[in-house]
Structure formats: structure tokens, C-alpha cells
Amino acid sequence: MELENVVMELIIHAGEARSCSMEALSAARKGDWPLADQHLTEAKAAAREAHLIQTQLIGADEGAGKIPVSLILVHAQDHLMNAMLCRDLVEELIYLHREVSALKNHQSRRAS
Template sequence: MENNEQQIMTIIGSAGASKGKAFAALACVRERDYEGARALLAEAKEADLAAHAAQTEVITQALSGAENAAAASLLMVHAQDHYMTSQLARDLIEEIVKIFEERDAESEQA
């Protein structure tokens, strides 16, 4: 069970890192630093991929009927909540960056 809990904590930590980087990217947009925003969003995506890998491992263990597999615990539900909100934040902020970058490019051409 210990490894399983470590994987769940990896989901929570990676999702938190992703969401933090996504919101830092949004702060870059305020400064019109779109290159910085895209770099932070790429880092956020990497953190999401780490969360996804840990999530896949936990789910695979649960479906395999492994003795140390976690049932749907409150901690896993919490981890899933963090992971899903981090993905939503990253996806939404990626679109916001595109919108503002395109708007600024158009205004510079005018």
C-alpha cells in the first residue's frame, strides 16, 4: 500500500506543479511575454504527464487485483480532483495565451 500512496501523492504534487506553472504562464501574458508563457505551459504539460503516468500505474494496479492495490480512497479522489483541475487550467490558459497573442499581433500590424 505504501507504493500506492506514493503514486497518489505524485499525482497530487505533479498536478499542483502543473497548475502553478499554468497560472505563472497567465501572469506572463499580462507582460506580453508569450514566449515565456509557452515555455511555462510546456513545463505544465510535462508535470501533467507525470501525474498521468502515476495515475495509470495506480489504476492498473487496482484493475489487476493486486494485493497492494488501493480501492477508491478519499486520497485517490482528492488526487483525481487536483489532476483534472490542473488539466483544465492548462488547457484554458493555453487558449487565453493564443487569444491575447493573436490580438497583440493584429494590433501591431494596424
Template sequence: MNTDIQTVSFGLILHSGNAKSMGMEAIAHSRKGEKKVAREKIEHAKDELKKAQKVHAGLIYEEANGLSPEFSLLLMHGEDHFTMAQIIIDLAQEIIGIHEKIESRCK
């Protein structure tokens, strides 16, 4: 495996993993009623996801130009993290909304 694809893979894993973790932290804060912190975590998660998306888009761009990366389990792992981060952020936003709705009805 060449060093470039390793570097790209680790960048994808890093930013996607950060986004995923922040999404889960947002859910935990929401569960405690800490709406402001939960929303801030979501925004930070989205920022990390944008960084991961730039890496992902770069891979797509290169492949579209005939520069397909060699198969790499590490890259596949990074893509998996990227997908999971997207899903967790979407679900975290829904869960935070549900918590807020329940909280407003209990007042």
C-alpha cells in the first residue's frame, strides 16, 4: 500500500471517527437535558464530517479522472467510519428533537 492512500485513509478515519463520537456525545447531553451543549456537539460533528467529506470527495475526483486507488482494507475501514458518522449525526439530530419535544410537553 502506498503512503498516500494510507494518509488519506487515516484522514478519513480521523475526521469521521471524531464526527461519530461527537454525535454520540450530543445524544448523551440531550438525554441529560443539556440542549445547548447537545446542539453545539452536533455543530462540531458536522464540521468534522465536512473535513471527512473533503477527503471522500478527493477520492471520488481522482477515481473519476482514472486514478483509482488500490484496494485497501484501511481505506474500506475509513469509508465505513464515514458512512457511520453520517448516519449517527442524522439520528442524533432526530433524537435531540424527540428529547426536546418530550421535555416541552412535560413542562
């Protein structure tokens, strides 16, 4: 496969990972835990695909500069890093949403 196509695949998978992470956060805000978990699973799968492509590119480069560094390659790497950071932060935010929701449910049961 042509390098440009490989890089575009990296961008697509990284973008999908980020989008799924944000969908998970949106579902968590609504208290839809199964949907939040589903989107997180999808985010992890897309990130795994992107990371596999990145690993293949690194292997093909062999640390010898065999892969030309272009603006689109830098852009793809940026997308992947942002997607990974986004997923990590979203996982933590969803954890906090669950904790707050559980606390509210506990308090409302005690008040009844």
C-alpha cells in the first residue's frame, strides 16, 4: 500500500477513536452506562488499529529515516496522540460520572 494511503488510514482510525471516546462521554453524561461502555470499546478497537499502523510505519522506517517525514505524517501522529489522550481522559471522566451518579442515587434513597 502506498505511504499516503497508510497515513490516511492512521488518521481515519485515530479520528474514529477520538469520536467514539467523545460519544462515550456524552452517553455517560446521560447516565447510559451500557452505551458509554460500548463506545469506549469501539474507541479502544479503533485506537488499536491506528497503533498497529503506527507500529508498522516505525518498523518500516527501521530508525534509519526510510519513511519521509511529511506534514501529513506529522498530522497523523498528532491525531493518534490526541485520540489516545482523549480516551484516557474520557475513561477517567466516565469513572467520575459513575461515582457521582452512585452517590446521588444513594443520597436520594436515604432521603426517601
